[in-house]
Amino acid sequence: MKKVLSSEKIKQELVATIDEMREDIIRLASDMVKIPSVNPNYDGVVKEEVIGGEKNVQEFLKPIFEEICDEVDMWEVEAQRPNLVGVIKGAGNGKSLIFNGHIDVVPPGPNTDWKFEDPFSGKVEDGKLYGRGACDMKGGIAAQIMAAKALKKLGIQLKGDLLLETVVGEETMDHELGVTATVERGYKADAAIVSEPSGPPQSLAVVPVSPGVIRMHITVKGKTTHASVRREFIRAGGKHGEVGINAVEKGMYIVQALQQLEEEWGFTKTHDLFEPGHFSIHPGIIHGKSYDVDLPFVVSDYCTIQYAVWHHPLESFEEVKAEILAHVDRAVQNDLWLRNHPPEIEFLLHWPAFNVPTDHPIVQATSRAHEEATGEEAVIHGFAAVADAAFLNAKGIPSIIYGPGSILVAHAANEYVLVEDLIKAAKTYALTALEWCGMEEM
Numbered sequence: 001m002k003k004v005l006s007s008e009k010i011k012q013e014l015v016a017t018i019d020e021m022r023e024d025i026i027r028l029a030s031d032m033v034k035i036p037s038v039n040p041n042y043d044g045v046v047k048e049e050v051i052g053g054e055k056n057v058q059e060f061l062k063p064i065f066e067e068i069c070d071e072v073d074m075w076e077v078e079a080q081r082p083n084l085v086g087v088i089k090g091a092g093n094g095k096s097l098i099f100n101g102h103i104d105v106v107p108p109g110p111n112t113d114w115k116f117e118d119p120f121s122g123k124v125e126d127g128k129l130y131g132r133g134a135c136d137m138k139g140g141i142a143a144q145i146m147a148a149k150a151l152k153k154l155g156i157q158l159k160g161d162l163l164l165e166t167v168v169g170e171e172t173m174d175h176e177l178g179v180t181a182t183v184e185r186g187y188k189a190d191a192a193i194v195s196e197p198s199g200p201p202q203s204l205a206v207v208p209v210s211p212g213v214i215r216m217h218i219t220v221k222g223k224t225t226h227a228s229v230r231r232e233f234i235r236a237g238g239k240h241g242e243v244g245i246n247a248v249e250k251g252m253y254i255v256q257a258l259q260q261l262e263e264e265w266g267f268t269k270t271h272d273l274f275e276p277g278h279f280s281i282h283p284g285i286i287h288g289k290s291y292d293v294d295l296p297f298v299v300s301d302y303c304t305i306q307y308a309v310w311h312h313p314l315e316s317f318e319e320v321k322a323e324i325l326a327h328v329d330r331a332v333q334n335d336l337w338l339r340n341h342p343p344e345i346e347f348l349l350h351w352p353a354f355n356v357p358t359d360h361p362i363v364q365a366t367s368r369a370h371e372e373a374t375g376e377e378a379v380i381h382g383f384a385a386v387a388d389a390a391f392l393n394a395k396g397i398p399s400i401i402y403g404p405g406s407i408l409v410a411h412a413a414n415e416y417v418l419v420e421d422l423i424k425a426a427k428t429y430a431l432t433a434l435e436w437c438g439m440e441e442m
Helices: 007-020 022-033 053-068 134-153 179-184 247-268 317-333 336-340 361-374 389-394 419-437
Strands: 071-078 081-088 097-102 128-130 162-167 192-194 212-221 280-289 302-311 344-351 399-401 416-418
Touching (some): 007 134, 007 419, 022 053, 022 128, 022 134, 022 419, 053 071, 053 081, 081 134, 081 179, 097 134, 097 179, 097 419, 128 134, 128 419, 134 416, 179 389, 212 317, 247 280, 247 302, 247 317, 302 317, 317 336, 317 344, 361 399, 361 419
Parallel strands (some): 097 162, 192 399
Antiparallel strands (some): 081 162, 128 416, 212 302, 212 344
């Protein structure tokens, strides 16, 4: 007679198996980090110098997928930038689940800023795995893959399908090349977990909501003249715009006006899963000078401010846009020059928010799995930034974030992920798949 193992016994064996795979998990994450895969569409990157890095990662992962999965699919929407999907077929009578992550990374910056000089070292020291992409998000991907491998190693037959996805294009919002392309190719599920780093404020939190982000450019025109006649356009009795106007100062006026709106948002834009003041209007880049010369002795005749606007998840792009335009217009009406020379405002992109209810079954299943894997109560909070989970949700797949690491180090020099978090994450992923997809009797 076949001995039927209890679900608790199977969970214990699964956790123990992942503990035994500890060095394999670390090695996989390290090996992935050692393969540079800078997104070739990132601003300031010479595409020809980095194109193909993402493909190298996918070709490294493909045989690992083939060992674990029943079906493996690698294809390109853009040349040399393939996506990789593996399907572990379930018995057919359970819910399906996607484990998703992106393998493109941001540029590393100067080697001299890095602890080991090589930004892609993949070295481990004092319990930390270092390198560009370690946190964002090759560590999380390694944990997902090894969670699936642990299930296979124990001979566990899930009832529903489990899909492993590693995609391109996330860092530059080229979701049509990556995550959205997977859905359009037919890879769908009843839920998804994206292994982005959950922090801040805490790594390995369950994250069911994100803000949206808008890229906005505001350009103010001035009037060039010699800087020595500054008094004419800033002092009473001067000739003002007849002589010149410093576009940089008018740009600063707009920045200050939007800082006032940002302060208001700290009181008016609140959400239970975000720290007060998280929704913000960030002036990230300011360019201003005379079009002809780059000297302070000439009055600047243009100033462009590039903004990242992080908005409340329950507000639409059109609502946020209208509020910003109205606030800028009020400021413009109070300025003598800008009333007749209003700024040009461009909204260049919008990365949508996502918002999965905290009582949704995938949130609850992941929370229970985390508690079983770590012995610690699950924390549920909002995501600081944006992620591919937004595009999965937009396609009707309830998707959350749960992953090792923190965005505080994700794009910085000496990016790292805690080794212990990799192991905890792998356990949580495996236990979540076990509960969500269901398991055939063993």
